[in-house]
Amino acid sequence: MMALLAFSPIFLTIVLMVVFNWPATKALPLALLNAILVAFFAWDMSTQNVFGYTLFGFLKAFDILIIIFGAILILNTLKLSGAMATINNGFNGISSDRRVQAIIIGFMFGGFIEGAAGFGTPAALAGPLLVGLGFPPLAAALVALIFNSVPVPFGAVGTPIFGAMSTLESNLANTGVEGEALMQALTQWIAIPNAIAGIFIPLLGIIILTRIFGKEKSFKPALAVLPFAIFAGVSFMIPYVIIGIMFGPELPSLVGALIGLGVVVVAAKKGFLVPKTPWDFPEESKWPAIWKSTSDTGNVGKAEMSLLKAWSPYVLIAIILVVTRIPAFGLKELLTAQQLTLPNVGGIEGLDYVLLWAYLPGTIPFILVALITQWYHKMPVKEIKQSWTLTFGQIKGAAIALFAGVGLVQLMLNSNNNPHEMVSMLTIMAESAAGFSGVAYPLFATLIGMLGSFMSGSATVSNILFMSFQFETATILGLPQILILSMQGIGAGIGNMVCVNNIVAVAATVGCLGAEGYIIRANAVPAFFYYLIITLIVGGMIIVGFNPFPI
Secondary structure: OHHHHHHHHHHHHHHHHHHOOOOHHHHHHHHHHHHHHHHHHOOOOOHHHHHHHHHHHHHHHHHHHHHHHHHHHHHHHHHHHOHHHHHHHHHHHHOOOHHHHHHHHHHHHHHHHHHHOOOOHHHHHHHHHHHHHOOOHHHHHHHHHHHOOOOHHHHHHHHHHHHHHHHHOOOOOOOOOOHHHHHHHHHHHHHHHHHHHHOOHHHHHHHHHHHHHOOOOOOHHHHHOHHHHHHHHHHHHHHHHHHHHHHOOOOHHHHHHHHHHHHHHHHHHOOOOOOOOOOOOOOHHHOOHHHOOOOOOOOOOOOOOOHHHHHHHHHHHHHHHHHHHOHHHOHHHHHHOOOEEEOOHHHOOOOOEEEOOOOOOHHHHHHHHHHHHHHHOOOOHHHHHHHHHHHHHHHHHHHHHHHHHHHHHHHHHOOOOOOOOOOOHHHHHHHHHHHHHHHHOHHHHHHHHHHHHHHHOOHHHHHHHHHHHHHHHHHHHOOOHHHHHHHHHHHHHHHHHOOHHHHHHHHHHHOOOOOHHHHHHHHHHHHHHHHHHHHHHHHHHHHOOOOOOOO
């Protein structure tokens, strides 16, 4: 009964957005109200705790809004300066085939940005770039989210793995296993099965693209690009796995995608494995309303600058992300030290909101690079003002959804603060799944990782929530802990495809707020197939008794 009550806010969110096609701006506030009622009457939380943790969620949503704001500002700046028109021409010079463009930008470039920054940044950057090339905004949102899954377990220079280790250390207390050894084993056994699945993700994304957005409404155009899609997957996944095994969790996505990007761009330019007949969308006049932007995202200017000058903001963003995320450069510690702190939120002792304003990708590099670009591209004051005005206009809808969504998650996550010492709503859902499944638990391990990301918007948070739980469950059921933990880590990445917060973020940047329910429905298909592949691979290992790291 308590598990059903705990699940009710999630169930309401899914029903309203997926079944009734409500926008997140309406569905999530109602789901938050549902969670508040459950917290009061079922978990018996105090008014102070309910208010405090919900308010804390509102404050945490501000972090995401800054990232979205910065990504949109970069896009509007590039549009109005004419850089986006030049970038479009440049990509058409590599390949005019939309399938190839989607793989290069969504899978390769997006994977690199995920490896460097994470936290919703890749889709928020890749989506608008695809729109600038002529993709329908809805198509750009879908493929950007589908492709932002494989690199996620090692996103933001390995942050999800470090988040997992922060909770697993207590599980290792009486095992004699060193934390460093477990982290390396976890990295390896996330990388190997995820790389096998990852080879097919470019094809999976293109299948969705051509089936929904093609004139033919068919899978056939996707099958025509199968050799190139598999080649792209292999180009990313081979370095991804080698780097993960040899160097740990910080660099598989970042360096793997960078190597793959170089290989695939050269191949596309030379026409290697590229279909002879380019594929395109129908004429814009034939696009259904849901494909189009519902907000004023500005027009792409004229291509009147060099390709190097047009690309320089993205190059600068990539460089800044790398040097500020890798500790060896020494800037990470400096930037994270710049903090604004609001202590004891809602009067709750120890609940401190910390805004790492200098370390958020939204400020450095996004807003910083936008300001530099406005000067470097010699934009008139009128266009600079317009870029900021458009950005504020586009962010408004996302704000409501994110405040409600993150407030909901923080309340559910912290509902263990109650007089009866009940576990949190999220934990009781996971425990119920484990109790229900028994030895069939490997069927659910990946789903639990997906659930954590779906609700929280973060693979890191999903791992913090459920890694320790998955370890204990595997131990009780006599299953190989490292393989169950692998399924959790990969599931947390898969959940990014259908994660409400990330969907709101990318919908805001491409201008299709209100289509979130449609995006969840469409992306649930590749997410399910991805889940099946991982469950077959890792579940197969468990069935045959393979345990690569006995604990």
